[in-house]
Amino acid sequence: MKITFLALCLFLCAYKATSSLIVDTDNYPVSNGGGAYYLVPVSNKLSGGGLALATVGNEAEPKAVVFDPDNSPGLPVRFESPLRIAFITSSLFLNIRFVSSSSDLEVWDVSQEFPIGWAVRVSDTISLTGPFKVESARGGYKIVYYPDQGETGGDIGLVHRDGKYRLAVKDGEPFIFQIKKAAEDESSAGIRSVV
Incomplete structure (x- = not known):
């Protein structure tokens, strides 16, 4: 019994040392599966704006995840881990979804798309x-995509194409943001999109 308890304590200490708590702009821990958050850009080049959905090509509904400089504060997201823990840490694999979508297409996914490469889109x-x-970056956080939950991931950055800033795997050039909690009435406002 004492050996099991000691092993558990050592595991928890090692886990805590390798992961850090993700916090919002008010320095509160980001909830796992609860709450809605805006991703606010840190870069001076992107003053204002936020996340949106856009149609690409002949799509009937917007599926491409974009950064829209005119859509401030953008669409709120929720971070979700299947682990039954209250808060998000940098070591957790997560699903990211838009909050209060009028469509079933709200969960972030990554798919190969010419000429963007690995683009972030929504699916069901x-x-x-x-x-x-979500990992620490210069002055904020970045999202890293790990195909098949492998050990090597690619940074999610912005690719400017056809007048849109698409979120896509752009290793070494991440989209750096801070996480701002959305008010209850803001998170239930619904999905807006850009064309």
Whole structure:
């Protein structure tokens, strides 16, 4: 019994040392599966704006996740881990979804798309553990995509194409943001999109 308790304590200490708590702009821990949050850009080049959905090509409804400089504060997201813990840490694999969508298409996914590369889109498919992690970056956080929950991931950055800033895997050039909690009435406002 004492050996099991000691092993558990050592595991928890090692886990805590390798992961850090993700906090919002008010320095509160980001909830796992609860609450809605805006991703606010840190870069001076992107003053204002936020996340949106856009149609690409012949799509009937907007599926491409974009950063829209004119859509402030943008669409709120929720971070979800299947682990029964209250808060998000940098070591957790996550699903990311838009909050209060009028469509079933709200869960972030990554798919190959010419000429963007691996682009972030929404779908109705949810991964059991999620392919994303939120990790510390210069002055904020970044989202990293881990295909098949492997050890090597690619930074999610912005690719400017056809007048839109698409979220896509752009390793070494991440989209850096701070996490701002959305008010209850803001998170239930519904999905807006850009064309």
